[in-house]
Amino acid sequence: MLRQLFKNPMALLCMGVLLFTALLGILAPWAAPNDPYANDILNKFAGPSWQYPLGTDHLGRCVFSRMLFGIRPTLFLSLLTMLGTIGLGVIMGVAAGYFRGVVDEIIMRVVDVMLSFPSQIIILAVVALLGVDIRNVVVASIFIKWAWYARMIRTATIKYTGMNFVLFSRSVGSGNFYILTRHMLPCIAAELAVLASLDTGWAILNISTLSFLGLGVQAPVPEWGAMLNEAKNVMVSNPEQMIAPGVAVVALVGACNMLGDCLRDALDPRTARQ
């Protein structure tokens, strides 16, 4: 499967974009030409120059440096969100699908309740309840999203529980933990990867959206959504301010979605061969 993935140029490009972005984010303190918080009010709305590669914003801060530092909350918090979601979803889904019975009923009814709320509204409600903070946004995203994963993983688990190799494993008396970790998780992991890479894009958008609305990352911390929000105020006089963060969000989310598609193709050889 991985070999097929690495043969696909689109998958390579997407992975390249994601890795490069992540690397830039990690190395931001060394890669950025300026302090992202340093004001240079005389040079506000300056065009691109050697000192400010992407110009400056309404306070004269270097847009390029802020973009680089903005990768951290955008990309890494969305990855954290996905990690939490998958962790919770896998535990719940596998428990429901493998043990069935009462455990299944309880978990799935909770999932039904979770799925009946519109996710964006619930996040707003949780943030309103717990206070405006990026940590609350992450918690709220995990809280609303795990149910999708639990349901998906439960279905996959049920499918594999009926497979002969799991039946054999049970009949020779292997423990539940062994069966779950050695048989179940590797089988589910492939399907999980597709959903996770598609949803990372969702998480990036979500964090940017909430920061744009002023509910996520707070000024002056650089974040792409928040930068878009600041640029929105000068949309008429200086529209070029929105280009850098806007293009960056589109590129990153696009890369996640495309990677998800490529993963799905690699998993299903029949569609890839056509």
Next chain:
Amino acid sequence: MKDPLLVVSDVRVSFLKEHQKRLFGRERQQVLRGVSLALEEGECLGVIGESGSGKSTLGRVLAGLLPPESGAVFINGRNLYGRGKRDAAGPRHGLSVVFQDYTSSVNPRFRVEHAIGESLRALERLEGRVVDKKRRVAELLEQVGLPASCASRYPHELSGGQLQRVCIARAIAVNPRVVLLDEAVSSLDASTQTQVMDLLMELRARRGLSYIFITHDLTCVTYFCDRALFFNAGRIVEQVDDMKNLSRVRDPYARRLLDAVMGIGVQPGDLRRERADLLPAGDGDVMGAAS
């Protein structure tokens, strides 16, 4: 005389019906209606039945995967589904399974050595001693007639017959007394079937195994088994203790259906006489039972 190796007494199993007439209905479909059988040491017992007759469900009950609603399974005199400490772990490895569908019976992500190693690991856990896995895997592969180089291969790199041999190796790795063969040769082609059955007979002679051979294929049973049970609609409808009786049957499938409809106690002689009268009505019944 010694007690039989494996005793099944009056096992009943039912499942909730898929389509309930009422909301929250609890209608159940009886799948096994009081099955009793006994297996002697070193014997090979054939269980023949058509699809949906419950023979695979019986297999699951015997393999310890499905607790029956009533009745009990004793292996070596110990209750497979008993709650006592003495019952719990002991009989587990008295019986081992080989499944029909070899494509799904080995985890596609496991190498052959790990697939067999899983059984050895279970054996280690049960007996509390360390097994030299690498050496044992090579021994087992040799016993089922595979080269030791197979150990590092993945299941999709093996042919069906080879894979079924791996499944057999995996099943005998836990040193069972009884091996349950659930349609174990049905999905192989004829010559491979014969090879695998010859292998099974050889293993039986060498290790003193008993077999329960679940199948729909009468020719395999005549080739392989000492006794045969006919299974229909969750019941044992006829028992053949001498395979010579069975070999007289020329048209196995029609005859088996007929036997299933006529029930127990009908002699082959009566059967031939009554066949003409009973066939139309009998056919209808069979169709009804199958749907």
